[in-house]
Amino acid sequence: MKNVISVEHLSKQYDLGVIGTGTISRDLERWWARVRGKPDPYSRIGQKDSFERIGESILALDDVSFQVQQGEALGIIGRNGAGKSTLLKILSRVTAPTSGMVKVKGRIGSLLEVGTGFHPELTGRENVYLNGAILGMRKEDINRRFDEIVDFSGVEKFIDTPVKRYSSGMYVRLAFAVAAHLDPEILIVDEVLAVGDGEFQKKCLGKMSEVSSEGRTVLFVSHRLESISALCPISMLISDGKIVLKDETSVVISKYTDEKLSNPYETLIKDKSSVHFKQIKATDQSGNLKNSFRIGEPVVFSFEINNPYSQSLELGLSFWDKYNTRLWIFTNELYDCLPFQKGPVTKVSISFQIPSYIHGDVFVHAGIHITGQLSPHYVENIRDRIRFNITGDLTNNKDGKFAKHIVPANVRLLEE
Structure with missing residues (x-):
């Protein structure tokens, strides 16, 4: 090809x-x-x-070279800030490269971020025709596909409403429908599908698979590795603006997950006047650090938090598999725990048994929220800094895939 x-x-x-x-x-x-x-x-x-x-500068992309064949569905994986979106913007001709060469053969339909390519004052109908004209399509061709676009997006009741009044989900639904149905030879989709609900995401993946099977090319960026694994046979890993690996998707995902840090997490340099995690670690009941646990085995998560003003704190803890599917979540509110208050160092332990539906590589996200703060955001948010492996017999517990599945846990505020 x-x-x-x-x-x-x-x-x-x-x-x-x-x-x-x-x-x-x-x-x-x-x-x-x-x-x-x-x-x-x-x-x-x-x-x-x-x-x-x-005079300071950053290299978002650094000497990147690769080729994509006709009909190929290529997944692009990497951490936030790795350079994925910058690459797609250059391929879509939204921004120009500093150096290097890009050769593209065929029309490109791209969905880079919510609202890209839509004029907020125009109606949904007018934006469909505007995007088609930008792609070089004749009005007759757009007329022929119009009903299919509206039906796929599910916004037929609002198609004559200015898109500035659309919700982010409606925006994405119509934008994807336009990008996928106006017959581009190359379809480029960034992480924006995360805005849509689960049913629409499945619909989009099915459409992208259909586009690829018709001999057209798909470039897909997502943090949901499960979606990339389902759609893309070949993937590319980007880190710090460089291509680390281009190979079969399973190989690339393994490489990506292996790069994440393991147990324990410790802060190396941090402002002593701020609230932040000093240490997070996973141990057995005897306090031994472990990177592997069996289903049903007790595990203890210990948190040491810098809390210089003895503020009232709440914790958020979540477990994710290698496909970025959330398996379980802990918050003070969900478990009816009072906020933690102990300073200048707050120590908390959460112990529980590994439930039977968690298996394989598990990644931990942890966050700190100051009680009473109006902002819903965490003042500290650690992602993927602890990884461990779960072994044992996996049961078919479908309920376990829900984020609010309750796992019995013992929560303690420790003395310094």
């Missing part, structure tokens, strides 16, 4: 520091402050002065 995408020595560099405020008057004020040796008047409190960052 012939190559429809050829990327050679591609690099993309972003400059940090002063770019522009958005208005001429503010740019002049910023320039005048810099001439007089004053700090940037528009930098945020606690943020590094943007004048100091002039």
Whole structure:
């Protein structure tokens, strides 16, 4: 088969520091402050002065080369900030590379982020025709596919409503339907499908599989490794702007999960005045660090939290398999636990038996929330920093796949 995408020595560099405020008057004020040796008047409190960052840069992509054949469904895997979205934006011609060459043969339909390619003031109907025109399609061709697009998206009641009034889910449903049904030779889909519900995600995966089977090319980025495994025979792992591996998807997923850090997690450098995890570890009942447990075996998670102002804290703990499917979650609210308050170091242990539906490699996410804080976000959020393996006989417990499945646990606030 012939190559429809050829990327050679591609690099993309972003400059940090002063770019522009958005208005001429503010740019002049910023320039005048810099001439007089004053700090940037528009930098945020606690943020590094943007004048100091002039000349700094980051390489989002660093000498990337690969080819994609016609009809290939290629998965792209990597951590946040690895360079996946930057690569797709360059392939979609949203942004230009700093150096290197990209050769693309055929029309590209891309779904990069919510709202991309849609004019907010136009109705859904008008945006369908606008996108078709951008792809070079005739009005007759769009008319022929229009009913199919609307039916797939499920927004027929709102098709004559300006899309600025759509929810994010409606936006994505219509955007994917347009991108997939207007006959692009190359379909590029970023992580935006996470906005849709589970049923629509399955629908989208089925459509992408159909597109690939018709001889068209699909590039798919997702943190849901299960979805990539189901759709893409071949995948590519990107880390720090470089291609680490391009191989069969199962091999790439194994490489990706092996790169994640194992038990225990310890903070190396952190602001002593902030609330953060100092240590998280998984042990057996005797306190021995372990990377492998059997189904039914007791496990103890110990948390040591820097809490300089003795604030009232709540924990969030979740377990995920290698396909990014959440298996179990712990929060103070879910388990009717009072907030933890002990300072300047708060120590908490959570012990439980490994349930029978968890098996294989398991990754732990942990977060800290300050009780009473209006923001729902965690002040500290650790992802994938502890990994361990579960062995034993796996039971067919379908309920175990739900995030709020209750696993009996013993929670203790420890003395320093």
